[in-house]
Amino acid sequence: MSAQTKVLMYATGVCPYCVRAEQLLRRKGVTEIEKIRVDMDPQQRAFMMERTGRRTVPQIFIGETHVGGCDDLYALEHEGRLDALLAGQ
Secondary structure, three states: OOOOOOEEEEEOOOOHHHHHHHHHHHHOOOOOEEEEEOOOOHHHHHHHHHHHOOOOOOEEEEOOEEEEOHHHHHHHHHOOOHHHHHOOO
């Protein structure tokens, strides 16, 4: 895998779903995850809600693609589509 697609995750400090999502991404070889802590910055939560239409965390973006939450990420993996997304395809 060459250049890695950017991964951004809106998260909180005590979110078990955020931890599970990050574990899957790490297993997939993702070394860098830009985390935005919405529990520390209410403006970021408002921006996340405006950007995604959702209020729960995590909200995950791979490149420009809004994947959704932890269950959505695992569903992509189950469907065999996560690797291509991470590879920027």
